[in-house]
Amino acid sequence: MSRKAMVRPGGRSARVQEAVHTAVRELQAELGRPELTIPLVAARAGVTPSTIYRRWGDLQELLSDVAVEHLRPEAAPADHGTLTADLRGWAEQFLEEMASPAGRAYIRDALLGDPAGDNAGQCSAYAAEQVAVVLARAAARGEDAPDVETVLDRVVAPMMYRILFRPDGLTDAYARRLVREAVEGFGTSG
Incomplete structure (x- = not known):
C-alpha cells in the first residue's frame, strides 16, 4: 500500500x-x-x-492525491424522472467537468502521480457510484436498465478516451448519443 x-x-x-x-x-x-x-x-x-x-x-504524488480528492463528486446525480434523462444529465455534466482545462489537469495529475493505478481505480469507482445511483432510481421506478459496467463501457470509457486523446467534438450532443446507445434495448427511449 x-x-x-x-x-x-x-x-x-x-x-x-x-x-x-x-x-x-x-x-x-x-x-x-x-x-x-x-x-x-x-x-x-x-x-x-x-x-x-x-x-x-514527492510533489507528483501530492498533486495526484489532491486531484483525486477534487474529482470526487460532491452530490448525487440530479433526478430528472427517467433513466434516460438522469443519465443524460449526469453524462453532460461529467463531460463538461472532465473535458475542461482544469478537469484535464486533474486527470493528468491523478494518473501521473500513481503508477500503480490506485488513483485511476478510485476515479473509476467515483463514476461507477454515480452511475449506480442513476440505475437504482431507474429500478425503483420500474424501468429496465443496463448494468453499471455497460454504462461505464458505453458512456464513460468513450468520453474519457476522447478527453485524453481526441478532444474535438466533446459536446452535449456527443454525451446524449452515448447515453442513447447505452440504454437502447432496455425498454427506454430518449
Whole structure:
C-alpha cells in the first residue's frame, strides 16, 4: 500500500491533509503549477516539508492525491424522472467537468502521480457510484436498465478516451448519443 493510499484519515492526520490540500489549491491558483514546490506547500500549510515527504513521497504524488480528492463528486446525480434523462444529465455534466482545462489537469495529475493505478481505480469507482445511483432510481421506478459496467463501457470509457486523446467534438450532443446507445434495448427511449 502506498503512502497516499491511506483511507480518509481522522484527527491530526485529517487536519494535515486538509491544510496541505488547501495549500496546493491556493498556491496553484496564485502562482501556477510550475512554481509549486514542497517547501512552498509546507510553509503555506504550516507543516514541515518532511511531513509532506513522509506522507506523499514527492510533489507528483501530492498533486495526484489532491486531484483525486477534487474529482470526487460532491452530490448525487440530479433526478430528472427517467433513466434516460438522469443519465443524460449526469453524462453532460461529467463531460463538461472532465473535458475542461482544469478537469484535464486533474486527470493528468491523478494518473501521473500513481503508477500503480490506485488513483485511476478510485476515479473509476467515483463514476461507477454515480452511475449506480442513476440505475437504482431507474429500478425503483420500474424501468429496465443496463448494468453499471455497460454504462461505464458505453458512456464513460468513450468520453474519457476522447478527453485524453481526441478532444474535438466533446459536446452535449456527443454525451446524449452515448447515453442513447447505452440504454437502447432496455425498454427506454430518449
